[in-house]
Amino acid sequence: MIRRYIFLLISFWGLCSLYAQNKQLLYDFQEIPQSLMLNPGMKTPYSWHAGIPMLSGIAFQAGTSGLSVNDIFANDGLDINDKVRDRAINGLSIRDEISGVYQIEVLYGGFRGRNNPDNYFSFGIYNEGIGINYWPRDLAVLAFDGNADQLDRRFNLSHLKTRGELLNVFHFGWNRNWNRNLTVGARGKIYSGILNFHSSTNDGYFVTTPGVNNTLASTLISNMQLNTSGLQGIKDVLDDDSIDNVSGVSKIFTKRGFFGGDLGLGLDLGFTYQISSNTYIMGSVLDLGLLYHSGDIRNFTLDGGATIEGIELILPDALADPNADFWQDLVDEIEAFIPFEENNNNYVTFRPTKFYGAIRHNFGQGGPKGEWCDCDYSTNNRENNLNYKNSVGGQIYAINRPRGPQVAVTAFYQRRFGNAVALRGSYTVDKFSLTNIGLAASFQAGPVNFYIMGDNLLGYRNLAASHYASFQFGINIISWHVN
């Protein structure tokens, strides 16, 4: 039984130990079709593309801010209790987090419109798991130190903010060369939620004050809730000895991941605008959407407030009932004022919306054939789009999080070697790292495209001390568009 719960716990910790979601290396990397997923309005130099199922796009990202594995577990001779106290309990703020994401493309493809080659359509399915857990500072202090000798200190319950989900995303995108200068795109998404847990709107406090009658008064004002979807079914499987855990859980994942669970809708929008012969600006908004959680719901609430000063015996009233159970009366009173309740109410969660903005300048041999003009026709093919050696640019990225937007700024340089190889290096600053250097490579062998990219490479000098790491790779078949 315990093993089953550990299995469940590790599964979710696995989700929670991954995150960041910024794919700055992939953004506007036109040689790689997956970049269309980050900007549906990207210039698309393909006639068609097809990802190798389950291998076309695999991405893992993990981030922690304020604390690394090395800070706690380095074999440095220091007492772990001192390290935890100094670096976690007293060192972390409520904005520090452990978070992560993984994404696996199940299916991905695209094709250019037969009647109108200015249109490019893409479609697919991907599986995504995300998790974020902010440091619950006051609750950690309460757990580590307790409330003794902390008169009048309010332990803030709103410090508990956590969220995680597992879902399949079915998408269809439309990309159009509006004119020679402007490319726009949109992608519709249907979310099929598999699992979700969500506790990010908590409020209240616990405080110990001098009592009115007795020495101390303990006050709890709580407005806390945890919403879950899809967890009870898994728990039931793990608790049932007659069902194989792996096949049972797989069956639930498959059913809920293919429209048998929570459903939602989302939208991506993007554009690319050519502001001069070799300079472009791009922007996109991803995952404007929500999920309606309506299946296998189990929510928990702790809502109310009470102040207690222990058992109070005020004579002669306390002797009125010789059978009075003062302790049970006190417990009942607390439970009445602050009921811990469970419900199955449906709930809505909003997707973590992401925003990208970028500028890019191409230089070196090449550039669009012919003179750039502000004219209506377009020649969006490989030769025109990718006929350059170098490009430099900058990006800004933001994602809405439970404690407000997180922002990252990136500068990149890209070098192309004919049509076979494109390499990109990037430097990114965000809350996880000020020294995030990434490298990406795209290789084209005939119709086969292989890409690989890694982030925060300086962190690999000491992985345990790194606050952030990401890794992406994939294989596609591409037919390049030729006018």
Added chain:
Amino acid sequence: MKLLSKLFLGALLALHLQGCSDEQDFNQIDDLNIIPTAEASLVFVEIPEDFINDSTDPGFYTQTFIFGAFQEQFFAENVLDGVISYEVENTTSKPLDVTIEFLDTGGNVLDTESFTIDAAPTAILQREITYGTPTGRDISIITNTASIRLTGINLGDNTSVSTLPEPVVLLRSSAKFRIRLK
């Protein structure tokens, strides 16, 4: 160019696959102690002087009641040590003896604390009793306590009335215990 691309890919893979790390000792987690100290009030008793005067028996008050806080499973299994603090305040016109006894589930007395306090005006009597430390009383007294018995004995007369407003005897108590979470 092929050489460059091979070098690039090689470097990327090497960084990922052969990343370095300082030596880590995850067994340190076994040495981590999470021992918060929890503090809260226990029992408050208020006895007005007219209640004492109404009793012809010097033992004007005795009451036994269930006190389940110490027998809550999590607390009983994880408490290490702690202190119980008492305050006795007497604004009545008579000296008093107040006794608090901790009883187990069979009604057996595990621990007794008595307070003898002079008639008003007198200072508030304060006392701290330690449990679980080498010089303190046995922590099992706490973990086996299922109920509390309070007794009040009038050491004076039952006719005098204090000149202070609303004369009472008050017993305040609180507890501060260290509890091992890990």
